[in-house]
Amino acid sequence: MDLSHIFNSKKVLVTFFYAVFIFISFAKAHPSGAHNSEVDQTETLTSGEEEDITKVILHHISDAHDWHFWGHGEHKVGLPLPVILWTKKGLVTFLSNKYDNDKKGQTVFEEKGQQLVNFHDKYYYPSPEKNAEGNYVTLDENHIPTNAKPLDISFTKNVASMFISITILLIIFISIARSYKRREGKAPKGLQSLLEPVILFIRDDIAKPQLGYRYATFMPYLLTVFFFVWINNLLGLIPFFPGGANLTGNIAVTLMLALCTFILTTINGNKNYWGHVFKPHVPWWLYPLMIPVEIIGLFTKPMALTIRLFANITAGHILILSLISLIFILKSIFVAGVAIPFVLFISLIELVVGFIQAFIFTILSALFIGMAIEEHAEHGA
Amino acid sequence: MITGSIAGIGAGLAAIGAGLGIGQIGGKAMEGMARQPEAASKIQTAMLIAAAFIEAVALFGVVVAFLGTK
């Protein structure tokens, strides 16, 4: 499979991403200076709005208890999702739209005998007294509540999006499997011929070179990871309903995926692999140094996997949202003439990045598993 | 705000390093492919993996920048 075009776009993306990142950083730095000197009222206003935009972007890329479609306040249209909380008094469930008109923690509500407060779409146990701003939460210097939280296992936007993606995957692949059975030994057709090269790509370019003759054992995992990441990357790029949830840009999900790889690596690790960790090929007096390094190395691999996918996808979303926000920051509709083609361009690149990151995640998983099951130690003393 | 800016500079520095690294990889891979066009697909795969490792370093920088900004 020829990937040269992908790599070229990747370089462009990386350049763009960092250019815009640095640009935004400096753009933010400048008005803050103005804010400190308090020269002009409008400047402070602009600065406040930019703060809002940062919040909007962060809100868009983080999880939510409901699926917001459009509108605000009274005219808000969205899909309420069930909130499930494991509190001190047991399981508490309700629909998210029941208590979402106050997200500042100013009203305490009681559900199944458990008092709760909603602060920025997160549920906390309320403080006994209001603070200076009238909230029932205690804030630290970073405006993050220090209140205790119930275990929030709500069916959030990301969870809903994940189940949509899972449904899509199941429908696609079970129907493909059926057509393989029905048209046994014949040439692929339709969806089958669309995805067969991808499946073969994973088998021939990822699994076989990294895992050797034992590739068949890990094929289901690699295929599942690849298509799960890929379809969620793509769904995340759709700006409206079935998509739009930044699932693969959420660190909990990427951490889960990386942990799956880590667990597979650990339970499949053979004598060579553990020998490499606990009896590295170095003089014995280096052991106190090398063994901790090797053990840290075991954990940095899944960490790198987690952060790579999370940061890549989140960066893409932030980039697109920032470019759109330029229209509102510069307060001119004409900026759209520049910003929208740019957004389109970045979106196209993100389509490629969605594939590349799924590929990278899968190939690195295969690489790590391959290192764990390798039969011979390739280093010579 | 100030912390955010410094974190941004940090991310920028990380990006410089990663940019140099990825540039090296890309350049060398091109050379390799030009020299041995029949090994192009293998070189590409290895190049992407190496680029992913280097990119991870830059992304660590970005994540640290995130950690700095609240």
Add this chain to the structure above:
Amino acid sequence: MSLNPLVSPDPGLFIWSTVAFILLFFLLSKFAWKPIVKALNERERSIEDALSKAEMAREELNKLTSENEHLLKQARIERDEILKQAKILKDQVVNDAKVLAQVESSKMIEKARHEINNQKAAALEDVKNQVATLSLDIATKILRKQFEDQKKQQALVSDFLERIELN
């Protein structure tokens, strides 16, 4: 220091995604990957089989063709050989015939010469005999004529006697 919410994993989502992913993994493994991978492998195997069979058939054909060619070549060589031998034989026959004819003819010539010689000898003998007879006749006639005359006879005898000297 509390983490930015962006980089702090949310336990609820973590639990949900773990459950969902494991569910997805088992469902897809059982209902999708197993049949798909099996079908792909089988199809590849059948394609490989077909290819190797085609290869075998081609080889067979090649073998047959080369065998045919070989046979043809051999036949040609044999034909050439036969023709060559026939030519040699012909030459030999012609040669033999020539030699034989020569021998025969020389024999015949020899025989003819012999015959001629014989005939000549016989003829000469005959001529001799006839000459002898004729001479005798002539001599007889001459003698008769001579002896008719007495005197002449006397003279002759005396002549003879004279000539004979008693030594």
